[in-house]
Each structure stands twice: as C-alpha cells, then as structure tokens.
C-alpha cells in the first residue's frame with residue numbers, strides 16, 4: 001500500500017498504475033485548485049496592501065508638495081548638485097538660514113571657492129520676505145539651492161542628510177532681534193531652542209556626523225561690564241529673552257558635544273551690518289527713515305550716556321565663519337554614539353572698535369547727504385545693553401581672524417547697495 005506521501009509526491013514519475021493515476025489526478029487537481037485559490041487570495045492581498053501603501057505615500061508626498069515643496073527624485077538631484085564639491089579637500093555644507101543676511105553671504109563665499117552648499121530657510125515674515133526671496137534668487141544664480149522648510153521639520157532634515165553626507169552644518173537660522181522678544185517671545189523658543197535641538201538630534205544621528213558651526217550672539221554678555229568682552233567673562237546675566245535663548249543654545253550645544261561627540265563651534269557675532277542686511281536693525285531702518293524724511297529714534301543710556309556697539313562688517317564675519325568651518329575638527333561619533341572627545345569652541349567675532357550710535361547716524365548722514373531728524377529718548381527697558389566691545393584674540397589665534405573694515409567704509413558699501421536695491425529715485429524724490 002503506497003503511503004500518502006508517495007501518492008502526493010511520487011518519487012519516480014510513472015510509478016503509478018493507470019487506474020490509480022486517475023485518482024491521483026483528481027487529488028492533484030483538488031490540491032492544485034486549493035493552492036491556486038490560496039495563491040489568488042495572496043495575490044489579492046498583496047495587491048490590496050500595495051495599493052494602500054502607494055495611496056498613503058501619494059497622500060504623504062502630495063501634502064508635502066503642497067505644504068513645503070520638497071521631496072521627489074528631481075528634488076533630490078537638485079540637492080545633490082548643489083552639495084557637489086568642486087575643489088580638493090572641500091566641504092559640503094548645510095547652511096540653515098541661507099536666505100538670511102549672514103546666511104546669504106556665507107553661502108556665496110563657500111560656493112565661490114568650490115565648496116558644496118545646500119541652503120535651508122523658512123522664509124518667515126519677521127521682516128519683508130521679498131528681501132529674502134531676492135537673496136534666494138541671488139543664491140540660485142550661483143547654483144545654490146535653498147530648500148524652503150523649517151528647522152523643526154525633522155523629516156525634512158533627516159531627508160537632507162539621507163541625500164547628502166554633509167561634512168559641516170553652518171547653522172545661522174534663528175529668530176533674531178533683541179527688542180522683538182518682548183512682542184513675540186515664543187518665536188524665540190520655537191527657532192532658537194526647539195529648532196536647534198531638532199537640528200542637533202539629526203546631526204548626532206547622522207553617519208558620519210557633521211561638524212556644527214552656529215551663530216550665538218554678543219548679547220550673551222548681557223549686563224557684563226568688563227571690557228572688552230572676553231569669552232572667559234560671565235554670561236549668566238542676559239538682558240533679553242533673545243540673549244537668554246542664545247545662551248541656552250551654548251549650553252545645549254555643549255551637551256551634544258559631551259554626550260554624542262559632535263564638533264561644535266559657537267560664534268558670538270557683534271552687531272553685523274552690510275549690503276543685503278536686516279531691515280529690523282538700526283543702521284538699516286535709520287537709512288530708510290532718513291531717506292524718507294521721517295524722524296529716527298536714538299536711545300540714550302543712563303546718565304545721558306550714548307549707547308555704543310562694536311559694529312562688525314559682513315565680510316569680516318564671513319571670514320570668521322569660513323575660518324571656523326576650516327578649523328572645526330571632526331565630530332567623533334556615529335549613529336548617535338560618541339567615540340571620543342570632539343572640539344567645543346566659542347569665539348567672539350567683533351570689530352574691536354565700538355562706535356556710539358549718534359556717530360553711526362553722523363556717518364549715514366554724510367553718505368546719504370541728507371540730515372536726519374533725531375528724536376533722542378531714554379533707553380526703555382526693552383532688553384538693550386548700553387555697549388558691546390569684543391576681545392577677538394581667541395579667534396585671531398585659532399584661525400587668524402582680523403577684521404579690516406571700519407564703520408565709515410562699511411556703511412559706504414551698505415548705502416551704495418541700499419540705493420541700488422531700493423532705487424535712486426526713491427532717494428531723490430524724498431530729499
């Protein structure tokens with residue numbers, strides 16, 4: 001008697017007699033019929049799952065396209081092209097806040113010398129977004145892609161690191177402005193704290209980890225009275241929420257350096273000015289008001305003392321940023337695990353020659369050939385500090401930082417840009 005196994009799985013073809021063959025055939029057909037039914041069901045299920053998944057991804061990518069316009073094969077290609085390095089030993093840098101004032105200048109400088117640059121910017125309306133769009137067009141014309149998205153969009157950041165193994169991150173995206181923090185405190189928490197942490201989380205998990213250089217601020221010195229301000233002075237007395245979020249950034253980046261081995265460099269910028277600058281800053285809004293024949297408000301400190309700033313020209317700041325990137329040293333971790341100590345550095349990037357605000361106005365008057373209508377008021381308690389003055393010896397020693405543009409020369413360049421950007425007619429018509 002053949003075993004069931006023999007019947008179902010004959011070891012020797014033709015082993016069976018014809019009359020049994022018929023029997024076998026029926027069994028085989030039954031078996032085949034049930035297998036094919038199962039097979040069809042399986043196919044059906046697979047098709048159903050596949051169509052569900054592709055529908056989901058359509059919905060996902062659809063909403064992404066409509067809301068943030070990133071993703072897709074073409075987009076990835078653009079990101080890769082923009083990040084392409086064109087010099088030996090070059091870097092590929094993700095520049096956050098690329099459509100911002102400092103971001104635009106740093107991105108251009110990197111690209112011009114052959115480094116790869118991908119920009120990220122959320123184009124918020126803290127100040128006229130059309131200026132940010134104009135900066136973006138400038139960057140595009142030099143082959144730099146600026147992705148529109150927010151720092152807090154972890155999926156986007158992760159995707160960017162999927163597409164490009166960035167060697168460096170130049171983190172300049174932030175909610176800037178000292179006095180606006182009283183109007184919109186949460187915007188500072190959103191960008192300068194939450195956004196920073198989101199970015200660092202992605203950087204620490206990236207493999208390889210990039211080195212991070214980021215913008216802190218001279219405002220961290222707060223009520224410090226020891227001049228010039230040195231990196232070793234106390235910074236635990238911020239005068240504004242803005243300053244407090246920048247100081248928090250310095251502490252937060254320290255923990256990522258300590259736990260995950262991220263190379264971190266924080267740059268304390270001192271009142272940066274120049275072409276393509278920020279319209280919310282005094283030198284910019286003074287220029288606009290002077291040309292429009294409107295009064296300007298000049299704050300004055302306690303005991304009628306003039307306020308002073310260590311105004312720093314953008315080209316000097318760019319040199320400081322590039323020097324920091326070049327000397328940043330490597331992150332040591334990978335995939336979120338520290339493998340050794342990595343550099344943690346903080347540098348002042350200032351001009352080392354403070355100028356009183358009324359003198360800034362004098363210079364503008366000379367360049368614009370228009371008299372300002374000065375309205376001098378006592379400094380309100382709005383987060384301002386009376387003066388800033390940078391000691392830059394650390395940056396000098398580390399990467400030869402040496403500012404070369406005085407306020408007179410720098411403002412001349414700014415005014416020339418301002419008139420070419422906003423138009424000479426505007427100026428003539430208002431004189």
Ligand SMILES: O=C(O)[C@H]1O[C@H](OP(=O)(O)OP(=O)(O)OC[C@H]2O[C@@H](n3ccc(=O)[nH]c3=O)[C@H](O)[C@@H]2O)[C@H](O)[C@@H](O)[C@@H]1O
Nearest residue numbers: 176177178217218219269270271281282297298299307384
């Ligand atoms: O160096 C820094 O850390 C900071 O420099 C600037 O902050 P601030 O120095 O206050 O620059 P402005 O807003 O351009 O003010 C410059 C000076 O003009 C004064 N000012 C400002 C506005 C105004 O209407 N009148 C006026 O007298 C301010 O009190 C201040 O003394 C930037 O706005 C900050 O983002 C940056 O972090």
